[in-house]
Amino acid sequence: MEMFSLLADGFATSLSPLNIMIVLIGVTVGLFIGAMPGLGSVNGVAIVLPLTFIVPPSSAIILLAAIYYGAMYGGAISSILLGIPGASTAVATTFDGRPMAQQGKAGLALIAAAVASFVGGTISVVLFTLFAAPLADLALAFGPAEEFALVLMAFTTFVGLGGDDKLKTVIMICLGLVLSTVGLDLISGQPRLIFGDMPGFYSGVSFLVLAIGVYGIGEVLYTIETSKTAPTVTAAKITWKELGYGIREMNKLWRSMSIGSFLGFFVGMLPAAGATPASLMAYGIARQTSKRPDSFGKGNIEGVAAPETANNAASTGSLLPMLTLGIPGSPTTALLLGGMVMWGLVPGPMLFIEQPDFVWGLISSLYTANFAAVLINIALIPLFVWALRMPFTVLCSIVIVLCIVGGFAPSQKMHDVWMIAGFGVAGYLLRKADYPLAPLVLALVLGPLMEKSFRQTLIAEQGNVLAFIERPLSGTFIAIALLFFALPLIKMLRKNGRRAVAPAE
Amino acid sequence: MQNNITRRFMMAATASVALFATTATSALAEGWAPQKPVEMVIMAGQGGGADRLARMFQAIIQKEGLSRMPMLPVNMGGGSGAEALRYLKDKEGDAHTIMATLNSYYTTPLRTDIGVNIEEFTPIARMAEDTFLLWVSADSGITSLDDYVAKVKTSGKDWKMGGTGTGQEDSLLTAMIEKTFGLEMTYVPFQGGGDVAKNLVGNHIDSTVNNPSEQMGFFRAGKSIPLVAFTPERLVQFPDVPTARELGHDLVYVMQRSFVAPPGMPAEAVAYYTEMFRQLSELPEWQKYTQDESLEPAFLTGNELQAYFLEEREKHRAILAGMEDGSS
Incomplete structure (x- = not known):
C-alpha cells in the first residue's frame, strides 16, 4: 500500500531528534496556553508563528500542530478545576467537569479529559490517514443547505438538555438566538440590536464572553452563596493508585468516546464549523443516547469524555479542508494556512501530490503529538489538582481575575469586561431560578451559523423552502433531526398512554 | 549612585537592543516603533484572497524582522467589512492598529449606515491591485464565454453566481x-472567497468571479x-x-490591496508603517508572490x-447607482 510507505517516510521525518524535541516543547507550551482562560490555540499559534522561520517548514508545521494539539488538551484543565472554560472549545467540558471537581473527583475528570482527548485525537488521525481524499470530496458536498440541516440536528439533540423543564430549555434557546443576532447582519451588513449606537455591539456578543460570564462569574457567585460556612471545594489529592483506577474507568466510556471521535472529526472537517460546535454536539448526542440522561450536568464522567474526544477529533478534522482544499476549518488552521503560504506551499488538491514529504510528515507528527500530549498531561495532573487545595477565599478571587483577564484578552475591549460582569449576574440569577445554561450557550454558538446557511439556501433556491429536504444529504439530516425532536415526545406519549389506559381497565 | 548605574545600564541596554534592531531590520526609520503587538484587521473572512494576502504579509514582516513587534491578524468579515470599518473608526488615534482593505472599503460605507467616512482614515500604503477571472466548475462542460452566456x-x-456579499x-x-x-443571475453571498471557491467546486453554485x-x-x-x-492585458499565469x-x-x-490606519494615527507611527511596507514591497518574496498569484x-x-481612494469611491458610487437602477 502506497499510503503506508508514505506514512512510514513521514515517521522518519517526525521521529528525528529535532522534531521529537519540537513536539515536546510545542505540546507543553500549548497545554499551558490552552489552560489559561481567554488564551486558546489561536493565540498560541500566532505568538509562535514568527519563531518557526528558523527551522525547516516541515518542523515548523509540526511545532504549530503540536501547540494546536496541546491547547486542545489544556482547555479542559481550567474548565474542570475552576469552572471557567479555558478555551471556547472546552465550554462543554465544564457542564460535567466542574460538578465532578466539586464532588472531589477532579483528578478523575482530568484523567478522563486527557485520555478522551488522546482517543479522539488518535481515532481522527487514523481516519485522516486512511480517508483524506474521499473525505475531502464529502466536505465539498456540503453546501449551505447541508450546513443548516446539520445545525438543526445539533439543536434537536439539546432539547432535552437541562432537565425535565422543557419550557425553560426552549426559553433559554430563544434567548441565545436573540443574543446571536446582535451585531452586523451577516448578509446585508446593517447593524442590529446595538442599543442605540453602542460600538461594542457591532461585532456581536462573543461566545467566550457569555461562557466566561455565566460559568465563571456566575459559578463563583453561586458558590459564595451556597457555601457561606463550609467551602464545598474539596481538597482533592491524587495518588498513582487513583490514576490507575481512573484509566481503568475509561473502559466504560467507549460509547461516548466513539460518538465524540467520529462526530468531532466530521464536524471539524466542515469549513465554518470547527471544534466548538463539535464538542457541544457530541455532548448533546452522548446525553441524548445515554441510558441515564438525567445524570448529565451533575458530574457524569461521560459528559467530560464526549466533548473532549470531540474537540480533539475536530482539530484534526479541520486540518483536512485546509490541506486538501486550502480552506481553513477553524481560526487556528487559518493561521497555519498563512504559514504554509509563506513557506511557498500551495494548499489545495495538489499538495498531497507535489509535497508528500510535508503532508505525511505533518500527519505522522499528529500521532507523536497526541502521544506526547497525553503523557505530559497525565504527569501534570497531580500539580493541577494541588491548585484546588487553596482556600476558597483565595481561589475565588483568582477565578474572578482570570475571568476578567480571559474576557479582555481576545479583543481587548472594556466593553467585553462589562458584558462578563452582566452575564455573570444574569447567570447567577438564572441558575437560582433553575434555568439551564447550556442551551443558551449552544444557541449563541450555532445561531449565526444557522441563520447564515438558512438565508444562503433561500437566496440560492429563490425562496424554495423544500430545497432543504430535496437534497439527499440535507434531507437525511433533517429527518434525523425530526426523529431526535420527536423522541422525547414519543417516550412521553407512550408513558402517558399506558397511564391513561391503566385506570380504564 | 546606584540609581545612576542602573540608568546607565538601562541606556546601554536600550542602545544595544536598538542597535540589534537596526541591524536586523536593515534601515527602518529610527524613532517611533510599536510598543506592543500590532493588530492587523482584515475586512474579510478566513481563506479568501484578502485573508491569505494579509497573513502572508504578516509572515514576511515577522520573518524579515520588519517590525519589532508581531502582527496579529484579526478577521472581521461581518457585513461586507462593516464590522472592520466601524472597529477602525472607534480606534481613533491608536498607533497599534492597521487594516488590510478591499474595494468594500469604498462600497460598504456607501451602502450601509455605519457612520464611517473613509476620508477620516489614515492611508498607509497600496501594495497591489488584484485581478478577477470568471470561473466555472470543470464539471459544467462550459469552455468559453459564449457558451457561458448562452x-x-x-x-x-x-x-447561481457565488460571491462574498452584496x-x-x-x-x-x-x-x-x-x-x-x-x-x-441569482447572487448568493458567502463569508469569504475561499468559501466561494469551495462551493463552486462542490457544485453548490454555478459560477464565480474569484481572484x-x-x-x-x-x-x-x-x-x-x-x-x-x-x-487590461492577459495574465502571465x-x-x-x-x-x-x-x-x-x-x-x-x-481590486486594490492596501493598508490603512485609524483616523488621527500619530504621524511618527504612520511614517513607521509606511516605511515598513515600502521595504516589504521591495523584497524578492513579495515580487515572486505577485507573479505567482x-x-x-x-x-x-x-x-x-488618499486621492486614489477618493477617486475610486466616486467610481464605485456610480456603479452602485447603476446597480440600483437595474434592479428597480
Whole structure:
C-alpha cells in the first residue's frame, strides 16, 4: 500500500531528534496556553508563528500542530478545576467537569479529559490517514443547505438538555438566538440590536464572553452563596493508585468516546464549523443516547469524555479542508494556512501530490503529538489538582481575575469586561431560578451559523423552502433531526398512554 | 549612585537592543516603533484572497524582522467589512492598529449606515491591485464565454453566481457582467472567497468571479476553469485565458490591496508603517508572490493614495447607482 510507505517516510521525518524535541516543547507550551482562560490555540499559534522561520517548514508545521494539539488538551484543565472554560472549545467540558471537581473527583475528570482527548485525537488521525481524499470530496458536498440541516440536528439533540423543564430549555434557546443576532447582519451588513449606537455591539456578543460570564462569574457567585460556612471545594489529592483506577474507568466510556471521535472529526472537517460546535454536539448526542440522561450536568464522567474526544477529533478534522482544499476549518488552521503560504506551499488538491514529504510528515507528527500530549498531561495532573487545595477565599478571587483577564484578552475591549460582569449576574440569577445554561450557550454558538446557511439556501433556491429536504444529504439530516425532536415526545406519549389506559381497565 | 548605574545600564541596554534592531531590520526609520503587538484587521473572512494576502504579509514582516513587534491578524468579515470599518473608526488615534482593505472599503460605507467616512482614515500604503477571472466548475462542460452566456440565458434566475456579499467587489462585477450581456443571475453571498471557491467546486453554485489566488489550488487540480479575465492585458499565469476586451467587451475591474490606519494615527507611527511596507514591497518574496498569484504590484502611499481612494469611491458610487437602477 502506497499510503503506508508514505506514512512510514513521514515517521522518519517526525521521529528525528529535532522534531521529537519540537513536539515536546510545542505540546507543553500549548497545554499551558490552552489552560489559561481567554488564551486558546489561536493565540498560541500566532505568538509562535514568527519563531518557526528558523527551522525547516516541515518542523515548523509540526511545532504549530503540536501547540494546536496541546491547547486542545489544556482547555479542559481550567474548565474542570475552576469552572471557567479555558478555551471556547472546552465550554462543554465544564457542564460535567466542574460538578465532578466539586464532588472531589477532579483528578478523575482530568484523567478522563486527557485520555478522551488522546482517543479522539488518535481515532481522527487514523481516519485522516486512511480517508483524506474521499473525505475531502464529502466536505465539498456540503453546501449551505447541508450546513443548516446539520445545525438543526445539533439543536434537536439539546432539547432535552437541562432537565425535565422543557419550557425553560426552549426559553433559554430563544434567548441565545436573540443574543446571536446582535451585531452586523451577516448578509446585508446593517447593524442590529446595538442599543442605540453602542460600538461594542457591532461585532456581536462573543461566545467566550457569555461562557466566561455565566460559568465563571456566575459559578463563583453561586458558590459564595451556597457555601457561606463550609467551602464545598474539596481538597482533592491524587495518588498513582487513583490514576490507575481512573484509566481503568475509561473502559466504560467507549460509547461516548466513539460518538465524540467520529462526530468531532466530521464536524471539524466542515469549513465554518470547527471544534466548538463539535464538542457541544457530541455532548448533546452522548446525553441524548445515554441510558441515564438525567445524570448529565451533575458530574457524569461521560459528559467530560464526549466533548473532549470531540474537540480533539475536530482539530484534526479541520486540518483536512485546509490541506486538501486550502480552506481553513477553524481560526487556528487559518493561521497555519498563512504559514504554509509563506513557506511557498500551495494548499489545495495538489499538495498531497507535489509535497508528500510535508503532508505525511505533518500527519505522522499528529500521532507523536497526541502521544506526547497525553503523557505530559497525565504527569501534570497531580500539580493541577494541588491548585484546588487553596482556600476558597483565595481561589475565588483568582477565578474572578482570570475571568476578567480571559474576557479582555481576545479583543481587548472594556466593553467585553462589562458584558462578563452582566452575564455573570444574569447567570447567577438564572441558575437560582433553575434555568439551564447550556442551551443558551449552544444557541449563541450555532445561531449565526444557522441563520447564515438558512438565508444562503433561500437566496440560492429563490425562496424554495423544500430545497432543504430535496437534497439527499440535507434531507437525511433533517429527518434525523425530526426523529431526535420527536423522541422525547414519543417516550412521553407512550408513558402517558399506558397511564391513561391503566385506570380504564 | 546606584540609581545612576542602573540608568546607565538601562541606556546601554536600550542602545544595544536598538542597535540589534537596526541591524536586523536593515534601515527602518529610527524613532517611533510599536510598543506592543500590532493588530492587523482584515475586512474579510478566513481563506479568501484578502485573508491569505494579509497573513502572508504578516509572515514576511515577522520573518524579515520588519517590525519589532508581531502582527496579529484579526478577521472581521461581518457585513461586507462593516464590522472592520466601524472597529477602525472607534480606534481613533491608536498607533497599534492597521487594516488590510478591499474595494468594500469604498462600497460598504456607501451602502450601509455605519457612520464611517473613509476620508477620516489614515492611508498607509497600496501594495497591489488584484485581478478577477470568471470561473466555472470543470464539471459544467462550459469552455468559453459564449457558451457561458448562452447557458446563463437559458437558465435565467436558476443560475447561481457565488460571491462574498452584496456590495462586495464580486457583486459589482457580477452586476457589470449582467448589464453587458443582458443576463439575470441569482447572487448568493458567502463569508469569504475561499468559501466561494469551495462551493463552486462542490457544485453548490454555478459560477464565480474569484481572484486567481482563491481558485489556484482547484485550477491546478483541474477542478475549475477560468473563462475570461477582467484585466487590461492577459495574465502571465493564465496565458490561454482571453481578456474581456479581446472578446470585444469593455469589462475591466481590479481590486486594490492596501493598508490603512485609524483616523488621527500619530504621524511618527504612520511614517513607521509606511516605511515598513515600502521595504516589504521591495523584497524578492513579495515580487515572486505577485507573479505567482497574478497580482499587479502598484505601490502608492500618502496623499496620492488618499486621492486614489477618493477617486475610486466616486467610481464605485456610480456603479452602485447603476446597480440600483437595474434592479428597480
